[in-house]
Amino acid sequence: MRRLFLALALCLFAPTAVVAQDLQSILQTHADEVADPGRRSVGVVIDDLLAAGLPNAPDFLAAWQDRDIVRDTADGRFYRAGRTSDGQITLIDLDTGAETMVPEDRVEEVRPNGGVRRVLGGALVRFRLSDPAPEVRREALTSIARRPDADQIEPLTQSIPDEPVAAIRAEKERLRNILIARFGETTEARVEAIEGLGGTVSSDARAALSQILETEERVAATLPDDVNVARILTPGEDISRVEAYGRLVDEGLAPARVSDAALRDALIAAIEDGTVAGVPVETLDTDAARRDAYVTLAEAGEVPPFVTEEEVDAALADHVFFAAYDEDDPAITDAARETLEAVDLRVGAAQTADLALDALSLASIYFLAAIGLAITFGVMGVINMAHGEFIMMGAYTGYVVQQFVPDYTLSLVIALPLAFLVAGAAGIAMERLVIRHLYHRPLETLLATFGISIALQQLAKNIFGTQARPLTAPGWLDGQWVLNELVGISYIRIAIFVLAALFLGLLLFILNRTRLGLEVRAVTQNPGMAASMGIDPDRINMATFGIGSGIAGIAGVAIGLYAQVTSEMGANYIVQSFMTVVVGGVGNVWGTLAGAGLIGVLQKLIESLNPSNTLAAQTYMILFIIVFIQFRPRGIVALRGRAAGD
Amino acid sequence: MAVSESLPLRPTPRPATAPSTWVFLGALAVFTLVVTVMASQGMISTAFVKTLGKTLCLMLAAVAMDVVWGYTGILSLGHMAFFGLGGYMIGMWLMYARTENIVAPALAQQPLPPTQDEIRDAIGSQIFGVVGASDFPLVWMFSHSLVAQLALVVLVPGLLALVFGWLAFRSRVTGVYLSxxxxxxxxxxxxxxxxxxxxxxxxxxxxxxQNIPGYEQVPQATISLWFLWASALALALGYLLFAWVVSGKMGSVLRAVRDDEARVRFLGYHVEGFKLFAFTLTAVVTGIAGALYYPQAGIINPAEIAPIASIYLAVWVAIGGRGRLYGAAIGAALVSLLSSWFTGGGAPDINLGVYTVQWTDWWLVLLGLSFVCVTLFAPKGIGGLVDLVQARRVPDRQGDYGPDKGAKRQEEGRE
Amino acid sequence: MTLLEVSGVSVSFDGFQAIDNLSFSIGEPELRAVIGPNGAGKTTFMDIVTGKTRPDSGHVLWGEENRNLVGLSEQAIARLGVGRKFQKPTVFEAQSVRDNLAMALKAPRGPFDVLLRRNIDEGRLHEVAAEIGLEDHLDRPAGALSHGQKQWLEIGMLLAQEPRLLLVDEPAAGMTTAEREHTTDLLNRLAQRHAIVVVEHDMAFVRRLGCKVTVLHEGRVLAEGSLDHVTQNKDVIDVYLGR
Known part of the structure; x- marks a missing residue:
């Protein structure tokens, strides 16, 4: 592949059929042009260097550009200049890198002028753009994108036909369009390039378009003909009156207003024997009184005149405020505006997709956190306030395992089932010791489990301390899956999504395909009837509590992987979990899924509308839920009829 | 676990106000007197007087919580929101007026007398500088007026409770959902x-x-006593009000709503109206309690409104014994004072040889577990002791009736 | 004059047709017994009339103005004059008999009425208590009463409400023979001024009431008429004896 590429390069960039083996010999062929380069003559040298495809050519060009090349007058060969000391200079051979010391006066410097250096710079880019290594070519593109420049259009255009990698070629074409859009020679070329940018969502394309559309706000007595007006600004609507008047003042089109502070200072300066312009100072404690005193002073000519509101209105009405494009050609700005709108639409779509992915991963977390709560609530009518602490327990289990098993992948494999066991055992213990004795007293259960919750939380604090403990994800979960510049999702979140899907499947299997599931469903829908049919409620309660708490433990590990493990982490999720259960509807896996989905989407949506403020987002979400309950008191997926109870 | 089977089953008849009310009010009067005397003799510190004054406010909130939970059966886990709102409402005036007292004289020193706007702007930048703002938000519209803010102490919690309660009760959200x-x-x-x-x-x-505008010269020792008296008065009046509300037919209907609200509906009572009445009235009283609490605490911030605070309120009532007003008051006093004793380092550490139990670390564990034990073994709470003393146990045939309608769940399933 | 007219009412729970195009009417005064096997829809019928269950279709018309009760809340229907006694006695066990009766006594029902108007019509209360034989038990907690006494208390609460229509679900369950006779007398006496629907399993009890009988089966009216008439109906015999 690379060889083919080189052959191609040779054919296309070989105006003079020189087949030279080393750099020095090519330089010697054009010794005069190298020694005293001119903007036109230097092209021949560059073409030959390019044609030879020598690996050290770019370095030479860079050195040439940096005025690091010297010529040994003794033999006429070119060298890179090294250190000088005691009248001696080190010469570095361009091909071999060998160093020789010669007297300083034996060499003469090659001093390309500014124009030549620009040509050299362009050539360097061309070299790098045609470099056999794709990474170098990508790097070159990145550096062009970072500092776009009209000179780069030419080399970029030339490198496109030979680009073997499709992705890089597309990137080159895109970059070329960006460059032409901004620096193109003719209007047609620029418009065409601008329209070519419509298909991307990349930030540099958008930046280029908005650069073209940059405006400057100006003011004039009448709208001038020779500017490309973006829009007219109406004072009081598009621009505040104060700002508009300030601009008039700045342009010297109106007298400055007297600010409150200036007014006060002027009055203070004019105090004589406790009066200002004959008015006693004590009475100057309202704005109106001060203004009157100032007007008196102004009439006496002691201070600049006071500009009244009417005068401000008149001045504003006499002038037109507008925003003008820096770009004078309306055809180009129109095209850019249209294209930017199209791009913004695509960006919007991409952002929506990104938001959806975010919401999906948040929903997975809520689902994992809430499903255990939902099961126990459905089966036993019990709200377990300590559920959050089971999440915490799972996370700390993961942390402890990592202290003993240094391999992150292995420790995760151990931690997940262990967290399930630890939290599940804690759940069963709690059910046996406490909840069992509080049957049919849901509110007391709620409070008793709250007691357990604060005890567990404090216990965790006493054992693990108050600072956050890390739970490190294995290396293969680092990074993110990038769809394009705007849409990406981290592998951890994908893993959590997979985990949630796994447990959804597992639960559905247990509930719908096993004897235990049948019994659980029976108890959920009609506890009295289930008991009378010989289903042992003790066993069911224990099993559901164990499973529900165990899943909370798993959720803890999952949450710990991307957030930190603290004794309060459970408390942070418990209210959201409640909301998920309440919104979704009790005793139904699909309900919890729907609740988690709704809350996840909602939270991300509200956050995206008000990105600066996640607190407000949560506030609005809770308000939404309170209102939602008005319309669906039993949640999205409600059990109907008598089974729902009253 | 037989004990947990029976819940407050108060014998009747009940006179307009039970004798316990007069006992409670008498004890409160004696307490206030003793604290006043001890404080003026310098036997207890100002800080402790404030702690006691704050405890009285918490007791008032707990009594209100008992009416809404113990009597009406609504386990509100949000009543401390009303408490905090009451505090915020009075706090706005305290802060505004105090800042004005500082800012206005300073401005008066300037060559020109300040305008009203200048004074307000100066107060605004003093108060809101910490959050990078200087303009007064709309909610501070009445902050210059003590009368208006006092009215808001009642109105804001009351309106929030009214609107929230109306929405929640109307859609018949009950039980844990409502909580x-x-x-x-x-x-x-x-x-x-x-x-x-x-x-x-x-x-x-x-x-x-804690700085009362206009009384900057009065020492905190005196002010702390004023607030103690005000809190005691508020508690006494609140207690009387609630004792009156839960006596007679109103109390009867409220407890009926708690035990079986469907049945109450069939008697023709608008259950939601009664719930809303209890919820809003208790919210207002809780707001007043908060308005008295925070000047003694000196500071209020949003953490005071966090859900955990309201849960603690429920814990106090449960430990004290719900369904009786004095139980709630005792529970609040006991647990909150114990809590500040333990967390304040007042309790001696226990050296177990291998491990020293420091109560600042272990108090919450103790509280949590003792709370579980109270729920399990003594559902009547501390107030249950009174029943033991009176030894007037009522034979209970049915057992399971209480704030939460136990066996109903099963009954509903049947034809 | 027709007090309550139920027409074309249907309701189903999760696909189970509990009431199927049921029509029923009762005048004032009138005593009517409703019988039928388990699952015939007797309780659901009462739930619909009292507003606990909202029917999928049909009307429930009430009183002189033919007001539709469908969609009204339970308390609104109760205030219009529909009283209900439940199958299982549901009295407020934590409260005294007096409190139970006082709550039921006809009086304004608003929260502020209840809070501020504290005087109870003691005369009426004692009258009801005497009628149900609980005058000596007024200060006992209702939870301490025997099952029969609770039944009586519930009937007393129904009387205290002074409704126009009484829906009585199995009043005689758990009563002694003497009590049953008392109940029969009471119902017959009340029926001279009120409309009463009695749901009952006990045929002997129904016979003693000596009133028109409606037989429900699978949510529909199977037969209607005197007890002798319906017991000779072939469908009724099939339902009760067949299968």
Whole structure:
């Protein structure tokens, strides 16, 4: 592949059929042009260097550009200049890198002028753009994108036909369009390039378009003909009156207003024997009184005149405020505006997709956190306030395992089932010791489990301390899956999504395909009837509590992987979990899924509308839920009829 | 576990106000007198007087909580939101008026007398500088007026309770659903107040509330006594009000709503109206309690409104014994004082040889576990001791009736 | 004059047709017994009339103005004058008999009425208590009463409400023979001024009431008429004896 590429390069960039083996010999062929380069003559040298495809050519060009090349007058060969000391200079051979010391006066410097250096710079880019290594070519593109420049259009255009990698070629074409859009020679070329940018969502394309559309706000007595007006600004609507008047003042089109502070200072300066312009100072404690005193002073000519509101209105009405494009050609700005709108639409779509992915991963977390709560609530009518602490327990289990098993992948494999066991055992213990004795007293259960919750939380604090403990994800979960510049999702979140899907499947299997599931469903829908049919409620309660708490433990590990493990982490999720259960509807896996989905989407949506403020987002979400309950008191997926109870 | 089978089953008849009311009020009067005397003799510190004054406010909130939970059966996990709102409302005036007292004389020193706007702007930048603002938000519209803010102490918690309660009860959200919803309400409020642009100084909250504008010269020792008296008076009046409300037919209907609200509906009572009445009235009283509490605490911030605070309120009532007003008051006093004793380092550490139990670390574990034990073994709470003393146990044939309608779940399933 | 007219009412729970195009009417005064096997829809019928269950279709018309009760809340229907006694006695066990009766006594029902108007019509209360034989037990907690006494208390609460229509679900369950006779007398006496629907399993009890009988089966009216008439109906015999 690379060889083919080189052959191609040779054919296309070989105006003079020189087949030279080393750099020095090519330089010697054009010794005069190298020694005293001119903007036109230097092209021949560059073409030959390019044609030879020598690996050290770019370095030479860079050195040439940096005025690091010297010529040994003794033999006429070119060298890179090294250190000088005691009248001696080190010469570095361009091909071999060998160093020789010669007297300083034996060499003469090659001093390309500014124009030549620009040509050299362009050539360097061309070299790098045609470099056999794709990474170098990508790097070159990145550096062009970072500092776009009209000179780069030419080399970029030339490198496109030979680009073997499709992705890089597309990137080159895109970059070329960006460059032409901004620096193109003719209007047609620029418009065409601008329209070519419509298909991307990349930030540099958008930046280029908005650069073209940059405006400057100006003011004039009448709208001038020779500017490309973006829009007219109406004072009081598009621009505040104060700002508009300030601009008039700045342009010297109106007298400055007297600010409150200036007014006060002027009055203070004019105090004589406790009066200002004959008015006693004590009475100057309202704005109106001060203004009157100032007007008196102004009439006496002691201070600049006071500009009244009417005068401000008149001045504003006499002038037109507008925003003008820096770009004078309306055809180009129109095209850019249209294209930017199209791009913004695509960006919007991409952002929506990104938001959806975010919401999906948040929903997975809520689902994992809430499903255990939902099961126990459905089966036993019990709200377990300590559920959050089971999440915490799972996370700390993961942390402890990592202290003993240094391999992150292995420790995760151990931690997940262990967290399930630890939290599940804690759940069963709690059910046996406490909840069992509080049957049919849901509110007391709620409070008793709250007691357990604060005890567990404090216990965790006493054992693990108050600072956050890390739970490190294995290396293969680092990074993110990038769809394009705007849409990406981290592998951890994908893993959590997979985990949630796994447990959804597992639960559905247990509930719908096993004897235990049948019994659980029976108890959920009609506890009295289930008991009378010989289903042992003790066993069911224990099993559901164990499973529900165990899943909370798993959720803890999952949450710990991307957030930190603290004794309060459970408390942070418990209210959201409640909301998920309440919104979704009790005793139904699909309900919890729907609740988690709704809350996840909602939270991300509200956050995206008000990105600066996640607190407000949560506030609005809770308000939404309170209102939602008005319309669906039993949640999205409600059990109907008598089974729902009253 | 037989004990847990029986819940408060108060014998009747009940006179307009039970004798326990007069006992409670007498004890409160004696307590106030003793504290006043001891404080003026310098036997107890000003800080402790404030702690006692604050405890009286918490007791008032707990009594209100008992009416809404113990009597009406609504386990509100959001009543401390009303408490905090009451505190915020009075705090706004305290802060405004005090800042004005500082700022206005300073401005008066300038060559020109200040305008009203200048004074207000100066107060605004003093108060809101900490959140990077200087303009007064709309909610501070009445902050210059003590009368208006006092009215808001009643109106804001009352209106919030009215609107929230109307929405919640109307859609017949009951039981744990309702509890979670009230918790969501207080969480939403707390999160909202945590924002810097909420207009109430974000997580800085309102501070310096212990300084009463116009009484800067009065020493805190005296002011702490004033507030102790005010809190005791508020508690006495609140207690009387609630004792009156839960006596007679009103109490009867409220307890009926608690035990079987469907049945109450079939008697023709508008259950939602009664719930709303209890919820709103208790919210207002809780707001007043908060308005008295925070000037003694000196500072209020959104953390005070966090859901955990309301849960503690329920814990106090449960430990004291719900369904009787004095039980709630005793529970609040006992647990909150114990809590400040333990967490304040007052309790001696226990050296177990291998491990030293420091109560600052272990108090919450103890509280949590003892709370579980109370729920399991003594559902009547401390108030249950009174029954033991009176030894007037009532034969209970049915057992399971209480705030939560136990066996109903099973009964509903049948034809 | 027709007090209550139920027409074309249907309701189903999760696909189970509990009431199927049921029509029923009762005048004032009138005593009517409703019988039928388990699952015939007797309780659901009462739930619909009292507003606990909202029917999928049909009307429930009430009183002189033919007001539709469908969609009204339970308390609104109760205030219009529909009283209900439940199958299982549901009295407020934590409260005294007096409190139970006082709550039921006809009086304004608003929260502020209840809070501020504290005087109870003691005369009426004692009258009801005497009628149900609980005058000596007024200060006992209702939870301490025997099952029969609770039944009586519930009937007393129904009387205290002074409704126009009484829906009585199995009043005689758990009563002694003497009590049953008392109940029969009471119902017959009340029926001279009120409309009463009695749901009962006990045929002997129904016979003693000596009133028109409606037989429900699978949510529909199977037969209607005197007890002798319906017991000779072939469908009724099939339902009760067949299968």
């Amino acid at each position: 979670i919803l009230t918790q969501a309400m207080t969480l939403a409020l707390a999160l909202y107040l945590f924002q810097n642009d909420s207009g109430l100084r974000g997580n800085n909250g309102l501070s310096g509330l």
